Amino acid sequence: MHRIISSFVSRPAALVHVFLFVAAIGVFAQADSPRPSSQTGARELVDEMGRSVRVPVSPTRIISLAPSITETIYALGLQDHLVGDTDFCDYPAAAQRKPKVGGIINPNLEEIAALRPDLVLVTKNINRLDTVRALDTLGIPTYSSSAPHTVSEIISSTQKLADVLGAPEAGKSLGQEMEGQLAALQTKLADVPPRRVLFIVWTEPLMSAGKNTFIADALRKAGGVSIVEASQDWPKMSLEEVVHLQPDYLVFAASHSESATRDFEALATRPGWRLLDAVRNRHFAVISDAVNRPGPRIVSAIEELARQLHPEVFQDSPSPERVSPPANAASFVSPHAAFSSLSPSYCSGSVESSCVH
Amino acid sequence: MSSLLRTPLPSSEQPRAAADVRLSVEQASYAYSSNPSQAPLFTLEALSFHAKPGEIVAILGPNACGKSTLLKLISGALEPLSGRIFLNGFVTHSLPPRTRAQRIALVQQESRLLFPSRVWEFVLQGRHPYGSGLRFETEDDVTIATNALTQVGANHLSDRWMDKISGGEKQRVILARALAQQPLLLLLDEPTLHLDIGAQVDLLHNLRRLAAENRYTVVVVTHELNLAGEYADQVVLLQKGKCLRVGPPATVFQRELLEQVFQAPLSVEMTASGRPRVTLFSNT
């Protein structure tokens, strides 16, 4: 027995590992690193995941790990406090020039730490819990918004975020503006029967958005109703089933309408798709991919869609007047801004409509 | 060679057989069946024989007569269904694997190596039963292994790769590994199968010399009549799992008996040295 132990101890790999191990113990036994100090005092909050977070009263070095949060920050006029965002934060254009910390699910912790943030913002629906835990371990305050399931939740989440960031008035006015636009839209669509739509996330395989997503809610607010009954977030649909249900319209989300129109043409030639009335009648709608982000532009995207699904309701009304947003905010909520890369000669596909800007 | 480091037997059991008998097979039998509830597919009926130090025993018979099974029983790999097998008074099957490997060495026909190794590494494996747990080979181990190679005349092969030597050379190296185990009992399973005639004679000749010099007891399984007749001190004749006769070759090699076992016409003559020689005739 002692021979085994002595041969064990003399084993060099064990020795090396023990050395490294002891070094590591020495490292870990040190006190926690001191946290970055904030400009003003801090308060204890409970975030939308139920976590208790210590947040500075007015954070001045914010990192956003979700594109929707980045857009919200710009809409609230707080972009000067944004010191870093993800590779995918591309709207508004100015956000692309902010320092990048990596991807959404794999942000680079070193980059984040090097920017010395006093608050990092994440959302439950696209960020990983592991990232939140890692930031906790490093002592960096992290606030998480929940995953919204309806457009109202998006609005309330935006207002809560504004409170956390120390700009409650901006939040309230933004929220009111969004709700106002929605209400106006509801009035217009009040007497119009909703169109049955299929929102297409991906064509091969055919994937759509589930009924509990905010996208489904956005479709409803736009005067459409999704034919998808699945409670999964991104269900894979069977083409047969879709043909059986014969939606009135197919809805695509794209950053450029020309490519979307080309994609639709390509799709229309594929076997099986021609069985859809919506394909034969060219009843398709293309809206900004802002609809995929639970952020301020969702309302414009909804209005975009409504104009294409129910053009008759909008024929004699131009884009409505806006309450002017905060001076340094990007003009966010107008439908023009939502689809800024759109070519003006875009048309919806249905025969009887006129072209709409 | 035999004076080097032979470890004493454990004294927990009292030896039972007569003083100069080393291997004692007493009414050992065995049966194979594919599952316990069915009738056995093959049975080795109870048989007995004894062997002394320095003796060569040949287990002789046609294919599928139970030769290999008997060898496995003797090696302790299988437990006999009835009866027992003693080595110097200790039941072979009950010995722990390490102790058994210090007493019994098995020479197989082939050795498939997953990753190639050198001849000296291979022979050194024979020293494995003499270490415990994690060990490195000692000077003595190296000496014993070198001597084993010398004894089979394969010293010049020491640095060669195992997969690059000929069949005959490989056979000698495998034998050297067995000798490095410093066994009391040396078992060989059809060692002449892949050898040409010259090599066959060489091998048996070596075995006889080694058995005499080092007092090994050698048990060889074979179906080569004349090799058994020429070199064995005792022959165990098997047919279809039954032992038909045990004894010196002169008594076992009776024409009618051999013809019945091997199903071929033959004749038996005695040579000047008192050994039988068998001549096979064609079936005309």
Add this chain to the structure above:
Amino acid sequence: MRPLTLGRLLFRCGILAVILFVVVVIALKMGAVQVSLYGLGRDLIRVLLGQSSAISTDYGMIVRDIRLPRILLGIVVGASLSVAGASFQALLRNPLADPYVLGVSSGAAVGAIAALIIESHLALSPELAGLITPLGAFIGAGLTIAAVYFLGRRDGQIDSSTLLLGGIITASFLSAIIMFLMNTLSGSNLRGTVFWLMGDLSTPQPRSLLFLLSFGFLAAAGAIYTTASDLNLLLAGEKEAMHLGVDVPRVRIVVYLAASILTGLAVSVGGTIGYVGLLVPHVMRLIFGADHRMLLPAAALGGAIAIVIADTLARTVVAPSELPVGAMTAMAGAPLFIYLLRRRIT
């Protein structure tokens, strides 16, 4: 005739350890944030002397709290996978065996995904939530180890070919379950799972887990090492090994359990990092020969070196983004495998 001696073993391992140390120092230096070698050395010494408060905060935090733990994690994971791979190659007498061939990693993946699903329905404190995924993975691995063990038995003992078959079938079955489960996941859970499946060391683990991992590695690898001489003989064949005094059933069980535990531990925290467990043993065999008394420590050190290099590349090549470390090992491993194949190493 020059058999392996303790001196030669220590010397060779010493060289490997020095290489590992150099690699670790370089890895500490590299990253999204620049660190000078002098500053690094000075701060490491400060840390060891207990004066870590003297280190400037953010820079110290980066090296001490992010990079160093990640490198240490990589060392343990790399060493575990390589030793497990070498052990399975000996146990199954198959040069193509790797730590995942018996399904342990698939079981760990199922466990981790199940833990993710369960976690979203429970309200756990962050510390507990952090441990749930590795715990789930380890439980999944353990159950798979037990299942494959019972599948792999014949006449009451482990039989190598039956074990291999049982393991492969179990792995396929579990992979199908993983695909099914992934279908029910959504959003960040799904993407996180995909990332994990590719092999990822970027998540800092709680200290307790790191201690447990290191201890588990030492215990399991140590157990396998005590059978190193036996494994040398097992390579020739189980019957031959038995006749040379190896207690084959005991060796099989010890090696199977210990190597599976090593795999389970590594996969629980790092996901399925590929190629390391398969190739590092072969490369070490090329250099040092097939004697397991040398091969096992060499594989451990070699695996540590390989993973630290791969992980460092993974987090610097496309900075500020990161690649999963499994992608790096695959990119380097596949050409290396082809090269070894052409050298007829198997």
